[in-house]
Amino acid sequence: MLPVRAEAGKSIRSAAADRYQIKTMTQKTTVRGFRASAVKAGIKYRNRLDLGLLVSTSAAAIAGVFTRNQVKAAPVMAGIERLKNGPPFIRAVLVNSGNANACTGPRGLADLHTLCSRLAEEMDIDPSEVLMCSTGVIGEPLPVDTMLQAIAPLVSGLSRTGIDSVAEAIMTTDTVPKICTKTVTMGDSNITMAGIAKGAGMIAPTMDPPHATMLSFIMCDARVNPVWWQEALERAVESSFNRITIDGDTSTNDTVLALAGGLAKNKTVCGGSEGDLLEDALADLTQDLASRIVKDGEGVTKCVTIRITGAENRDQAMAVARTVADSPLVKTAFFGEDPNWGRILAAAGRAGVPIRQELLTLRINEIEIVKNGVGTGREAECAAGTAMKKDEFSVTLDLGAGRAEADMLTCDLSDEYIHINADYRT
Numbered sequence: 435m436l437p438v439r440a441e442a443g444k445s446i447r448s449a450a451a452d453r454y455q456i457k458t459m460t461q462k463t464t465v466r467g468f469r470a471s472a473v474k475a476g477i478k479y480r481n482r483l484d485l486g487l488l489v490s491t492s493a494a495a496i497a498g499v500f501t502r503n504q505v506k507a508a509p510v511m512a513g514i515e516r517l518k519n520g521p522p523f524i525r526a527v528l529v530n531s532g533n534a535n536a537c538t539g540p541r542g543l544a545d546l547h548t549l550c551s552r553l554a555e556e557m558d559i560d561p562s563e564v565l566m567c568s569t570g571v572i573g574e575p576l577p578v579d580t581m582l583q584a585i586a587p588l589v590s591g592l593s594r595t596g597i598d599s600v601a602e603a604i605m606t607t608d609t610v611p612k613i614c615t616k617t618v619t620m621g622d623s624n625i626t627m628a629g630i631a632k633g634a635g636m637i638a639p640t641m642d643p644p645h646a647t648m649l650s651f652i653m654c655d656a657r658v659n660p661v662w663w664q665e666a667l668e669r670a671v672e673s674s675f676n677r678i679t680i681d682g683d684t685s686t687n688d689t690v691l692a693l694a695g696g697l698a699k700n701k702t703v704c705g706g707s708e709g710d711l712l713e714d715a716l717a718d719l720t721q722d723l724a725s726r727i728v729k730d731g732e733g734v735t736k737c738v739t740i741r742i743t744g745a746e747n748r749d750q751a752m753a754v755a756r757t758v759a760d761s762p763l764v765k766t767a768f769f770g771e772d773p774n775w776g777r778i779l780a781a782a783g784r785a786g787v788p789i790r791q792e793l794l795t796l797r798i799n800e801i802e803i804v805k806n807g808v809g810t811g812r813e814a815e816c817a818a819g820t821a822m823k824k825d826e827f828s829v830t831l832d833l834g835a836g837r838a839e840a841d842m843l844t845c846d847l848s849d850e851y852i853h854i855n856a857d858y859r860t
Contacts, residue, residue, distance in 0.1 A: 463597040463613055465628045466655040467491050467697035470596030472603035475584035477577055478532030478570060485581060486529045486600035487588045488651055489557070493523040494693040496565070497664040499671050501688035508535045508542030509566045510687060516565060522660035525563040527651060527691060528553055530581065531604050531632070532570040536686040545576045552582055556589045567689050569632060569649055570606055597653070601630035604649055607854055608632050612726040616715040620656070620708050623700035627654040627715055631723040633680075633730075648675065648685060650723055652692040656712060659704035666713045667692045674720035678843045679759050680731040681851070692716070728843050733850030736768045737826045742782075743839040744795075744832040750787040751833075751840035757785035758831070758842075765847035773818035775803050782831055793834025799827050 468490055475485040498517050500510045528549060535542045546566050554561040568576070601611035612632065618625040633648035652667075671690055703709050729737050740759045745751035758764055761781040767774040775796050783789055796804035798818035803810055821827050 462595040463601075463615060463628050463630075464594050465597070465626050465653040465695075467494075467695035468597070468653045468655075468693075469592040469594060470600045471588050471591035471593060472596065472599035473584050473588050473591065475530070475581050477530055477581065483599060483603035484531045485584050485588060486603035487553070487592065488527040488529075488597070488600060488653065488693070489592055490525055490653075490693055490695040492695050492697060493525060493563075494695045495522055495658050495660040495663050496524045497522075497660070497667040497692045497694075498565075499668060499690050501685055503684045503686050503688070505537065505686050507568060507572075507687040508538060508546050509568050510689060512543060512546055513565055513567070513689060513691075516562070520562050522664075523563070524565055524693070525559050526553065526557060527565050527567065527693070529567040529600070529604055529649065529651070530570070530576070531568075531606050533568060533574055533576050534570045534572045534687050535568040535576050536572040538573070538575050541575055545578045548578055549576070549581055549585070552585050553589070556585050565691065567649055567651075567687070567691070569604060569687050572686060597628060597630060600651075601632075604630070604632040606632065607732055608730055610726075610730055612723055612730070614719050614722040614726075616719045618656075618711050618715045620698075620700050620703075620711060623656075623698045625654065625656045625698050625700065625712065625715070627652065627656075627712075627719055629653070629719045629723050631727060633727040648688045648727060650675065650690045650720070652690070652716070652719065654692065654694045654712075654716075655696070655698040656694050657696040657698065657700050657702045658694040658712070659702055662704045662709060663692065663694055666709070666716055669713065670717045670720045673717060674724040675727075677841060678724045678728050679756070680728060680734070680845055681760075681847070690720075725843060728845050731845045731851075732854045733848035733852075734845040735825070735848055736822070736846040738768055738844050738846070739826075739828040740842045740844055741828055741830040741839065742833065742841075743830060744793075744834045744836060745787070745838040745840070746833075746836040748838045748840055751838045752842075753787050754782045754785040754789075754831070754833070755840045755842040757781050758829070759844035762847055765844065768822065769846035769848045771819055771822040773798055773803055773815045773822060775809060775815075778829065778831065779804065779807075782833075787833075788835075789833060790835065793832075795832040795834065797828075797830045798822060 472486040550564040629652040631650040742751040791807040
């Protein structure tokens, strides 16, 4: 559960930061066969980590999904091309915050290749074994000369315990680094998986293979079949990162990369019961990271599960869930702790899905506030309002048309969100 707010209407981000920061400072995230480091390159701000490096000591099977936004950043374009045409193995991921390298034209791709080539030279590997990701302000060229000077210190600083520093280096408006680990026992092998993520605003990932601002990097020491690994990541992302929204805006840079280094010496996973075990861990890890992104969203005071049931099919359930989850009127009602059920029904009604309003039932947690399309009365609304004072609650809308269902994880829309984004560049 999220920390209880000290004062109504105030963001829980500071309290969440205190809680996660204590955990981050006491843990040392390690995955067999992976090294990492981060440096202060001065990309946008001085005296903060903003350039990170993740390295596999062996050729790692790579899987990836990228934003569906038609305006794509240079790293996304390069990543899609690399995963489509290159061998399914890489050695390193370079990532920066403070600058998205988006809408920078041919120069953006040239700058990316310059940085990746310099890193490959420093590591004595082929440039095709390096992928790069970026997050930050759109429309500004990378400060390449400054970043090139940071490559050597970045490589010399690689260590087993550097993953936590990279989690900090990729933060923009995040208040806390987001780190999660999972372990799986597979025969005589113990498999370790760790993931880091960033994201607090411009979060409504819709990611395609291999076509999530949200970034996530997953490291695993299992031996995997690369084709199966890609398919497993796609399924995990569809049920996790693609089911969250903070503000309905899909970024130019959303990316999830999963590396499997193979040093666990297990039998190569390509499906079956062992594949199910590893995929379950991957799904749990991505869902954990996705939840942390919403809870650390810009100005967030409420984390809300939107559950649509009784739909004719899953696609219709998802369409209604996403429309309700993204509605500014619904989200501001959450912030005001107001069970304004009319806003929820109105949002559902414009989702492009056939709806019979006389069949609709709506609940806040387990409190029924609409039945057969009509409100159940003031007493139920008061009880629902009390439930909405908690940091987390659920909204369940039954369409009464079938058996399909779908969930989205969303949040409220507060005045702090507006303040953060009104002067993000200036």
